[in-house]
Each structure stands twice: as C-alpha cells, then as structure tokens.
Amino acid sequence: MSLNEEKITCLNCPAGCRITVISDGEKIISFKGNNCPKGEKFVNDEMINPKRYILTSVYVNNGTMPLVSVKSTDTIPKDKIISLMEEIKKIKINAPVKVGDIIKENIYENINLVATRSIGLKGE
Amino acid sequence: MSSNVVVIGGGAAGLAAALKASEEKCDVTLIERDSDVGGVLNQCIHNGFGLDYFKKNLTGPEFKEKLKEKVLSKSNIKIKSGAFVHSVEKDKNIVFIDRNGVNNLKCDSLVITTGAKERPFTSLGISGKRLSGIYSAGLAQKFINMMNLRPGNSALIVGSGDIGLIMARRLTLEGVKVEGVIEIMPYPGGLQRNIKLCLEDFSIPLYLSRAVKYVDGDRRVNKIITTKVDDKFNHIGGDDITFNVDTLVSSVGLVPNVKPFEFLEHSAGFSTTNKNRTSENWIFSAGNSTVVFDLVDYVAQEGEKAGYMAALQAKNDLSPAGKIKLLPGKNIGILYPSYIEKDYESKIYLRARQPMEKGVLLIPELGIEKEFEDIKPSEMIKIKVPAFDKNTDRIEVNLNELK
Numbered sequence: 001m002s003l004n005e006e007k008i009t010c011l012n013c014p015a016g017c018r019i020t021v022i023s024d025g026e027k028i029i030s031f032k033g034n035n036c037p038k039g040e041k042f043v044n045d046e047m048i049n050p051k052r053y054i055l056t057s058v059y060v061n062n063g064t065m066p067l068v069s070v071k072s073t074d075t076i077p078k079d080k081i082i083s084l085m086e087e088i089k090k091i092k093i094n095a096p097v098k099v100g101d102i103i104k105e106n107i108y109e110n111i112n113l114v115a116t117r118s119i120g121l122k123g124e
Numbered sequence: 125m126s127s128n129v130v131v132i133g134g135g136a137a138g139l140a141a142a143l144k145a146s147e148e149k150c151d152v153t154l155i156e157r158d159s160d161v162g163g164v165l166n167q168c169i170h171n172g173f174g175l176d177y178f179k180k181n182l183t184g185p186e187f188k189e190k191l192k193e194k195v196l197s198k199s200n201i202k203i204k205s206g207a208f209v210h211s212v213e214k215d216k217n218i219v220f221i222d223r224n225g226v227n228n229l230k231c232d233s234l235v236i237t238t239g240a241k242e243r244p245f246t247s248l249g250i251s252g253k254r255l256s257g258i259y260s261a262g263l264a265q266k267f268i269n270m271m272n273l274r275p276g277n278s279a280l281i282v283g284s285g286d287i288g289l290i291m292a293r294r295l296t297l298e299g300v301k302v303e304g305v306i307e308i309m310p311y312p313g314g315l316q317r318n319i320k321l322c323l324e325d326f327s328i329p330l331y332l333s334r335a336v337k338y339v340d341g342d343r344r345v346n347k348i349i350t351t352k353v354d355d356k357f358n359h360i361g362g363d364d365i366t367f368n369v370d371t372l373v374s375s376v377g378l379v380p381n382v383k384p385f386e387f388l389e390h391s392a393g394f395s396t397t398n399k400n401r402t403s404e405n406w407i408f409s410a411g412n413s414t415v416v417f418d419l420v421d422y423v424a425q426e427g428e429k430a431g432y433m434a435a436l437q438a439k440n441d442l443s444p445a446g447k448i449k450l451l452p453g454k455n456i457g458i459l460y461p462s463y464i465e466k467d468y469e470s471k472i473y474l475r476a477r478q479p480m481e482k483g484v485l486l487i488p489e490l491g492i493e494k495e496f497e498d499i500k501p502s503e504m505i506k507i508k509v510p511a512f513d514k515n516t517d518r519i520e521v522n523l524n525e526l527k
Binding site for chain 2: 009011012013014015016018052053055056057059065066067069070071078081082085099116117118
C-alpha cells in the first residue's frame, strides 16, 4: 500500500490554511496544518464529496433594484451546482425583501436559499 | 450646518468610523455619493467576509446590512446619500453638492474613507482599436450582480487579482464562457482560495507570464492576441495565443481615491499615522483610500480606529505626538501606515515584493524579528507593535528570505 501526500488549501475562510493530507488513495490517514476544527470537515468533504456554497442573485419584481443577492444556507455537492443554478435562474420574487428571508425552501436536502440583503418596494 | 465629525464615503471603513465616533458621543454626518451606503460590499455577493470583524462568514451585502443596521439605530448619525464632496477647506468647512444644491458643513474633525477605484485597462498602453466589450472586473460585477445586465457571451479575464478570479466564476455560473485568465506576473495576483474556488472548480485555465498584445474586432471585441513575457515584461515572440471572445474583463489593480483632497500628503493613498491621522491634524483616513487591503475586516477595523481618533480630536482629547517615518526596506512592496506616533500601539501591514517559502521580518529599531512561511505578495503580513518610548526619527522594516 502506497501513501499519498498532498497539500490542499482549506476553503472555509480567507485564512486559507494549507493542510497536508496523507491518504492511501481511498481513506484519509492523517492531516495537519488547519488552524481551526472546520478544517477537519473540509478535508473529509473535499477528498470524498467536495461541497460549495451557492452565491448568486434572483429576480425581484417591483423592487428598488432588479436583483436580490442570495446564498445557500449550507454547502452543496459541487457537481449539483450547475443544474441548481438553472433552477435558481427561473425564480422571480416580489419586493420588498428583508435580509434573511427564505427565497426558496429545500433547494437541496433541507438547504434553503436565503436573501443576503434587503430590497425596498419601488417608489417608497 | 455643522457636525462634530464628518465622514466622507459610506463603505465599510466609513460606516465603522461613523459608528465609533457616534459611540464616543459625537454628532456625525456621513456623506455618501451613491443612493445607498455599503460601497463595493453591495456587489460582492460571494462570502468570506466578516470572519475577523463579526466572527461570522458573511457575504458582502450581509456585512453591509449588519453595519448599516447599527448606524441607522444611532440618533446622532446623519446620512447624506446622493451627495458629492466638492472640496474641503482648511478652515474645516466641507462643500458638498446634493439634490438641495451646494451645502456648507462645518466640522471639528474629518474622516476620509473614499476607498479605491479600479485601474482602467486603457491605462496599460496596449495597442488596438477602441472597441466595445472591454470592462473592468468591478463594473462587470455590478452589471451582473446588481443591474441584471449581461456583459457578453465569451470572455478573457486580464489580470488574476481577486475580483478578476471571482468574476471568472460569476460569469461562468451566469452562462458566459470564460476562456481563461492571463497574468503578466509569474505568480497569481489573488488569494490561493480564489484560484481553487473560482478557476480550478470550473477548469478555467490560468496563464502566467502572459500579456495582451493586441485587441481586435469590428466595433465590438472579437479577438484578443496574447503573448508570453519575460521577467521584465518584454514580449517574447513565438508563443502567442489568440482568444476568440467578445469580452475583455480587466482586473489589473486598484488605486486609492485621493481626489479632491490632494492637499494632504499622499503617495498612492493618503499617508497616515497609526492613529489614522493625515498631514492635517484634524483629518483622518482609513481603508482603501490609504492602502489597498486584502480583507474588508481590516478595512472596518481601521475605519473604527479612525472614527475613534477623530472623535478624540473633536473633543480636543488627542495630543499631537511626534511622527516617526516607517520606511520600507528590503523586499517590502507595500507598507502601512506611513508614520508611527509612538505613544500608541500600531498594526503594521505589509506586502512582500516576491513570493518566498520562508522569510524573516526584521524591525531592528524596535527589536522585532519574526519568521513567516509561505509568503505571497497577494497576502498581507500583519504585525502588532505596542507603544514604545525610544527616540528615533525613522524605523526601517525589512523582509529577508530564508533558504
């Protein structure tokens, strides 16, 4: 059995810890270099099923702006993101919107899409 | 009109400054040229903001909403939006223009938090026609994230700064084909995190040591010819790549906004002390109008400090101390602040001139010697220095490579 050593950048936050991961090709044997516990979950996900947040915007009717920025409440498997984006592009909501409002429930396994800013009603 | 403290620019630094000055019991007027505060945070809809300042992973708009909510809850902060500063006079009078006309505003102290603007592609001196389809990354970002406009169908990103990398991902997710990112330097300009998240995740190629040679098209861009460069950025023949795209997105750096305050000492941005004081005792500056920071968290922290110092100044509680020049020595590209007032602690920010596996930061006058690993020019090095009592007129900062 040969061991594999690789360096990966933790993507949880801009600190971007460089984590050295030793694996046997299937299982992670050990890792080091993360400065916080989130690094452990990241390494496990990244080696088996990489996950990312969806960060985009959706249409707003009658708002002071035509778009509201949104995010997924948790990370989603990377290979699902392109097809989910197609669904998200079809969403149209009505103003006003408050930061934190759920824009669409359960976009993927109980993960919601929520507004990350407020948009007022046009003309107010 | 009068106000104890006036803040010019309602981005992260300005909001934080206004808040802090208001907590110090000053009347504050915040002048913002846009219709809403928040600055560039409004269009940075990705996350990774706020981990230092709010201890939370936020998107740009969420970071702004949190600050704005606090600012709106303060009865001693007035926001003047859609207002443009014409000039600042030395008798502490600020002339600004808004829908009511020309206004005069007297103050005791002033905080300038005007941020930075994008270096335009046209400033690079690249030959070609004057075509449509050339955008700076921030403008393309505003089109896509705020205005619901699509800049084109296929794009080449010129420059690998963070906004350029982030736009590579945004354009891809919105259905614009990104053919690649080119970078004139032999290493990427943005954070490693963004190389992974924005390029590798979508198999977008990054070409290092490569520059634009010619932009071609008929009214609209349709062809960008690029060439390999050597370490002095001279074009090397024989390795040209042509990208058949209708859009060029440039991400070639930010320049601090110092207009119309050029009477203050400045190089790229305003030269300030560790108390955020400019060359005028009653004027302070913080955030990207002083130096371009990596993270909005640092910008907000500096803004808060500037607001605090401006409040002390307004109350006549800030003694004018002597300034000691902080000098960039070996391997130091960017160094902040420009001066140190030694009766107060400092947070020194710097950028290395080139990547190093290992280096040692030396500040001999202060007896500081600290090792750093994996040094990249795109990632600022920070170091805290306590107040001190040594007599010196200059402090030199050096970064020596360790092999």
